[in-house]
Amino acid sequence: MGSEKAGDEVLKQATHALSMLPLCDRCLGRLLAYYGYALHNEERGRALKTVLSMEIHRRILAGDEGALKELEQLAANACGPLAKLASKYVGEVRCNECRICGGRLDDLIYELCLKALNALKNYEVRTFIVGVKSGSSLEKREEEVALSLGLESWETISREIKREVGKRLQLMTGLRPNFRKYDVVILVDLDEGSVTIQPQPLYILGRYLKLGRFISQMPWIGRDGVKRYVMSVEESCRGLMEVYGAEDLKMHASGREDADARMLGRGRPLVVELRKPKRRFVNLKKASAKASRPPWVVVNLERYVSFNEVVRLKQERGVKVYRLVLYVDPPISDEDLVTLENEFRDRLVKQRTPSRVLRRRADIVRERTVFSVKARRLTPHVIEVLVKCEGGLYVKELAHGDDGRTEPSFSSVLGKEVSVLFLDVLECLSE
Numbered sequence: 001m002g003s004e005k006a007g008d009e010v011l012k013q014a015t016h017a018l019s020m021l022p023l024c025d026r027c028l029g030r031l032l033a034y035y036g037y038a039l040h041n042e043e044r045g046r047a048l049k050t051v052l053s054m055e056i057h058r059r060i061l062a063g064d065e066g067a068l069k070e071l072e073q074l075a076a077n078a079c080g081p082l083a084k085l086a087s088k089y090v091g092e093v094r095c096n097e098c099r100i101c102g103g104r105l106d107d108l109i110y111e112l113c114l115k116a117l118n119a120l121k122n123y124e125v126r127t128f129i130v131g132v133k134s135g136s137s138l139e140k141r142e143e144e145v146a147l148s149l150g151l152e153s154w155e156t157i158s159r160e161i162k163r164e165v166g167k168r169l170q171l172m173t174g175l176r177p178n179f180r181k182y183d184v185v186i187l188v189d190l191d192e193g194s195v196t197i198q199p200q201p202l203y204i205l206g207r208y209l210k211l212g213r214f215i216s217q218m219p220w221i222g223r224d225g226v227k228r229y230v231m232s233v234e235e236s237c238r239g240l241m242e243v244y245g246a247e248d249l250k251m252h253a254s255g256r257e258d259a260d261a262r263m264l265g266r267g268r269p270l271v272v273e274l275r276k277p278k279r280r281f282v283n284l285k286k287a288s289a290k291a292s293r294p295p296w297v298v299v300n301l302e303r304y305v306s307f308n309e310v311v312r313l314k315q316e317r318g319v320k321v322y323r324l325v326l327y328v329d330p331p332i333s334d335e336d337l338v339t340l341e342n343e344f345r346d347r348l349v350k351q352r353t354p355s356r357v358l359r360r361r362a363d364i365v366r367e368r369t370v371f372s373v374k375a376r377r378l379t380p381h382v383i384e385v386l387v388k389c390e391g392g393l394y395v396k397e398l399a400h401g402d403d404g405r406t407e408p409s410f411s412s413v414l415g416k417e418v419s420v421l422f423l424d425v426l427e428c429l430s431e
């Protein structure tokens with residue numbers, strides 16, 4: 001640009017573009033969108049055409065013959081103020097259609113807004129973003145034009161449509177565009193002329209209680225194709241799908257107890273993920289009722305969270321409190337109870353993968369700490385033990401020892417055979 005005046009280069013580019021091909025105000029403004037701040041493309045394009053017409057008019061009045069020729073050349077492509085000037089000096093012109101949008105861009109944006117409004121009717125939404133499917137023929141045509149004009153950068157038509165549709169939807173509906181956290185993506189397909197709503201998954205944090213035994217956390221289908229347990233916590237949660245108008249549901253939990261163990265106390269933390277929900281702002285008390293199967297499964301949903309909570313939940317080990325009812329043979333003495341409590345105070349336990357899950361999991365050694373044990377005798381052979389330990393400890397194996405795969409165990413410390421009659425999880429505590 002060198003010593004040229006500020007306005008010269010931009011006007012030159014506009015003149016060059018309009019001498020080559022027809023462009024509407026929006027498309028001209030968009031191709032030169034990197035000049036001018038806080039201007040709409042339409043304003044920018046119209047302003048360029050206006051200044052061009054003024055400059056040509058000035059030259060005509062100054063007797064510049066070349067100016068008339070230039071006017072003839074530009075008027076049909078530029079239309080607007082240049083066409084009006086032409087009608088005074090060189091006769092009426094028929095405006096050519098914009099090479100990029102065919103003069104349809106305004107209508108297109110309007111139509112897309114109407115379609116979006118209509119599609120949004122079926123969804124509960126507060127925040128949104130607009131997306132435009134890339135690779136449309138409009139986008140390709142625009143790129144061809146821009147490159148033929150020697151432009152290196154420009155604002156794309158997809159970006160303008162995103163912005164304009166977003167702005168108008170906000171005005172029409174009061175919904176907020178929010179790029180960080182949005183309820184739906186309003187996806188525009190320019191080739192199809194269609195608008196689809198893509199609801200983002202919904203995550204709800206809560207806790208579940210299992211008040212009965214033989215309930216699995218997830219549906220458990222055996223190798224024979226038969227369901228192992230009649231009920232599962234996840235299936236219970238599926239009652240939420242109807243409430244939220246969701247297409248699918250996935251349950252994420254912080255660890256898992258065995259199907260034959262009850263989950264008591266305040267319950268185990270879980271996050272319910274609802275996929276493609278139509279409703280998002282359901283009262284959680286009402287939702288909790290739909291997720292529960294009293295009296296066996298009770299789900300208490302606490303609050304709506306982000307996906308990060310799922311990650312946190314999966315990583316959290318926490319502290320667990322278990323209640324075990326054990327059968328001990330030969331009978332157990334008072335000294336035995338004291339030994340148990342003393343031996344398992346802040347005791348590190350090494351556990352090879354239990355033989356009962358070896359088929360599904362690699363044989364590794366896991367180390368977990370037992371913080372404390374409290375034991376009392378119910379009958380000469382039966383004791384009740386409360387165990388407070390790190391999450392992830394195989395607590396049944398802690399009791400019976402799993403043929404030495406868990407060391408130390410109640411069985412190895414007592415030198416007696418121990419078998420598990422009942423197991424309950426009393427608490428899942430955060431670290």
Ligand SMILES: [Zn+2]
Pocket residue numbers: 023024025026027028098099100101102103104105
């Ligand atoms: Zn256009």
